[in-house]
Amino acid sequence: MAKKRNRSQPQPQTNPVDDALARFRPLLDDAGYQAMLDELQRPLHTSIRANPLKVDPERAIQHWRARYGWQVEPVPYCPTGWWVTESATQPSQTLEHRLGEFYIQDAASMLPVELFDFDGLERPLILDMAASPGGKTTHLAARSGDRGLILANDSSQGRIPALRIVLEQWGAVNSAVSRFPGEQFGAWYPDVFDRVLLDAPCSMQGLRSTEAHPMRAITEKEQSALAQRQTRLLESALQAVKIGGQVVYSTCTLAVEEDEAVLDALMRQHPGCFEIANLSSRLPAPAPALSEASGQTFDPAVRGAARLWPHTFGTSGFFAALLTKLRPLPGETAEPPQRPFERSGLEPLKKQEAYDLTLLLKQQYGFDLEPVLLEQDLALYRRGKSVLAVPDLFLTTFRGLPVQSLGLEVGEELPNTFSPAHDWVARYAARFNANRLRLPQELIPAWLRGEDARGFETQNFAKGLVVIVEDEDGRFLGRGKLVQDRLRNLLPRKALVG
Numbered sequence: 001m002a003k004k005r006n007r008s009q010p011q012p013q014t015n016p017v018d019d020a021l022a023r024f025r026p027l028l029d030d031a032g033y034q035a036m037l038d039e040l041q042r043p044l045h046t047s048i049r050a051n052p053l054k055v056d057p058e059r060a061i062q063h064w065r066a067r068y069g070w071q072v073e074p075v076p077y078c079p080t081g082w083w084v085t086e087s088a089t090q091p092s093q094t095l096e097h098r099l100g101e102f103y104i105q106d107a108a109s110m111l112p113v114e115l116f117d118f119d120g121l122e123r124p125l126i127l128d129m130a131a132s133p134g135g136k137t138t139h140l141a142a143r144s145g146d147r148g149l150i151l152a153n154d155s156s157q158g159r160i161p162a163l164r165i166v167l168e169q170w171g172a173v174n175s176a177v178s179r180f181p182g183e184q185f186g187a188w189y190p191d192v193f194d195r196v197l198l199d200a201p202c203s204m205q206g207l208r209s210t211e212a213h214p215m216r217a218i219t220e221k222e223q224s225a226l227a228q229r230q231t232r233l234l235e236s237a238l239q240a241v242k243i244g245g246q247v248v249y250s251t252c253t254l255a256v257e258e259d260e261a262v263l264d265a266l267m268r269q270h271p272g273c274f275e276i277a278n279l280s281s282r283l284p285a286p287a288p289a290l291s292e293a294s295g296q297t298f299d300p301a302v303r304g305a306a307r308l309w310p311h312t313f314g315t316s317g318f319f320a321a322l323l324t325k326l327r328p329l330p331g332e333t334a335e336p337p338q339r340p341f342e343r344s345g346l347e348p349l350k351k352q353e354a355y356d357l358t359l360l361l362k363q364q365y366g367f368d369l370e371p372v373l374l375e376q377d378l379a380l381y382r383r384g385k386s387v388l389a390v391p392d393l394f395l396t397t398f399r400g401l402p403v404q405s406l407g408l409e410v411g412e413e414l415p416n417t418f419s420p421a422h423d424w425v426a427r428y429a430a431r432f433n434a435n436r437l438r439l440p441q442e443l444i445p446a447w448l449r450g451e452d453a454r455g456f457e458t459q460n461f462a463k464g465l466v467v468i469v470e471d472e473d474g475r476f477l478g479r480g481k482l483v484q485d486r487l488r489n490l491l492p493r494k495a496l497v498g
């Protein structure tokens, strides 16, 4: 008979990393296991991914190196990613980070979106099924050139605000944020999306405890519940993608039950409906998935997925697979939730209003709105005082779907003028070439802390006007408003440094 546990007896303290290491030990040979232990002794450097929607990544990294005393190393499979191995100023403490010119992201998390092929897709329709806080959504926006539409979905109400903020900060215009269980998309939108990313909720057994991916102990029951949810989500992703379209499945766990076993279960459930790419030739070093574990042999195609042990590329543990849909998956269909678009509170700007706004932005800031709207297939809508640029593709494909946010704010209509929004200006700063005010160098540290700037010559600018503030190198420092004897600081709190 099992002995009753004495509640007052102290339980042995186990470390989740040690527990996980013991479970993963049989999956590696001696040399591999030792290499992993050695790797785990080394610090995990901060890694950043530049935002090509705002900067030229190669040039920007040179500026940041010089400005902040960084030593950098490229992330081998992500052309816009770098490890910052030494720094006088940490990446998180820079204005450029706060302005969304780069995103701080574990290098392993840069892999999944790099796996997608976007060639020949002019206006891709992308679903990011479990998106919050949005690191990979920003990468999707960058890789797709922010054209088409990204539907960034997360089922958790509490995680929607972070997703919205991250997308605004990145300057992603062609995006919408929704809050639904990812399991529903397959039945609601079968064969609709060009690309679906499923960065699945997982047990986070990545062997590196970071702020974004804290490691904690996990029970078998939890793991099995997660694996079941992952299988349902992946099935839904495969249903929702078009024939010939791609799905990337990724997790930040090395638990086989949530990685190879999930792919294998789907291969068995839907034979011939999709193929798994062999990623070995696409990676700088082999990182094959397992062909068997704990007595279970997987479909041979599963081995084509990528299993990143911490020592493979010096990252946290990670798993990613690229799937291409070959045939429709059988399954029920259902009507997606609908609400009359008018209830969203958005109303289109009339032709004359759009013309007037375009003229005002051109005259006041030298900013040409029209080509932006044309290049990116955007339409102008109003909600209250705000004017938003809204993705056309949303209006044509998902018009009735209730969403949490849509597009990006262009600015606010004020009596007799228009105040361009911070995130809009930050996205297109280089195109705002009039009413730029150069802030003297000595005032910049206080300005970046959010203080107003006083006591300098501002005669060239009209009082009450919102101006684009820059330093002597033309670096965007936010917006300011000229009042009386000072320049009021309009940097939002999220952009303040120090």
Ligand SMILES: C[S@@+](CC[C@H](N)C(=O)[O-])C[C@H]1O[C@@H](n2cnc3c(N)ncnc32)[C@H](O)[C@@H]1O
Residues within 6 Å of the ligand: 109, 129, 130, 131, 132, 133, 134, 135, 136, 137, 153, 154, 155, 156, 159, 180, 181, 182, 183, 199, 200, 201, 202
């Ligand atoms: C690994 S995190 C996503 C991280 C994100 N892709 C990124 O790169 O920033 C998994 C997310 O899945 C969400 N989630 C959990 N269950 C879900 C479900 N059934 N449908 C959609 N999202 C779900 C969680 O709220 C969580 O935000």
